[in-house]
Amino acid sequence: MWGDEPQLQAFRERLKLLLEAHQQELNPKPITAKEGDVLFRQGDPVETLMLLTSGKVAVDVHQGSERHTLAVVEAVELLGEVGFFANGQHYADFRVVDGAAELLALPGEDLLQAMLFDSDLAVEMLALVSERCRRGNRVIGLLLSGIEAVHDHETERLEQATRELGGIHFCITKASRQLQRLHQTNATQRT
Template sequence: MWGDEPQLKVVRERMKLLLDIHHEELAPVHRHADVGELVMRQGQTADSLMLLTRGKVAIQIRLIEAEPHTLAVIEAEELLGEMGLFGSGQHSADVRVVEGPAELVEVSGDNFLKTLLFDIDLAMEMLALVSQRCMRSNQVIGLLLDGIAASERGDTDQLGRLATEIEPLNYCLSKAMDRLLAIGHGRYSEPPDSTG
């Protein structure tokens, strides 16, 4: 997800090794989830960590709009829940199965954090991964804000350059830039006047 594949590969391999070596302490639970099922809910306490071993999930965020915004679609093998576990203690997004059934290995957050004492290298890799994802998010937010400013100025050339720059960072968020481009080109019209 978001260009962090080399770092993520190291974390995945070390995580699988940790699950093998400390199986009894971690007490992993194998879960199955059908298409459409939420495996993590935005705002819920982040008390576990999951490794997606089969299927695809969408990372979705709900703010003001009724429909959630899809930030990314990820597939096995991907780590889920690490940002909430190491961060605020709450999940910052929904994780919904979009191709499945999905298979996941879930471990208690407390058990995982205790076991990390035996593998400080994994702890450092995970913190680096979370930090990298946060920095990438900041970059994407900055590009979107630049896009809004360019749209306000009517600078469609700048919008085009920004759209090209954001697409490899995150395909799903690049759709937001595409909407700004459409607005800049006048393809979105004003809603009809409801006053009559």
């Protein structure tokens, strides 16, 4: 979700192979979605997961009336697994962007059944969810470090945090720029 790191690329390839091996049990339904289509809505129950085979999907979260794009993911990516394995609800909207997208819809219960009999598939799913949690925790830590640096007027520490945040993803880069603006505003007000 945060980029094309080698570990995630290897996972994507293994996931494709494992899903192909279980195609008969999973019986995935091919879907073509057009730009602007919302595949899942934040708060809805997760009954189906989707494998994005081509195209791009934005992951949007809502905070009151505001919508924030967390990421734009590209094929091959599994969509909906975080909510499926967490609380059973989608944590975000998944919206098709930049043209049409091709997907395979996988019934969640069928995927669970396949995982019961294939430990490799279960381990890969666990690895994906764990990696996304680890990355999210890293972002939270960097954001907190940046906020503390602004509060404590530590320019060097802020620059380090924003440099690291800037390389993660466009929405995190936006947050990084906001921290820099806050720091500049605070510096101007102090003088």
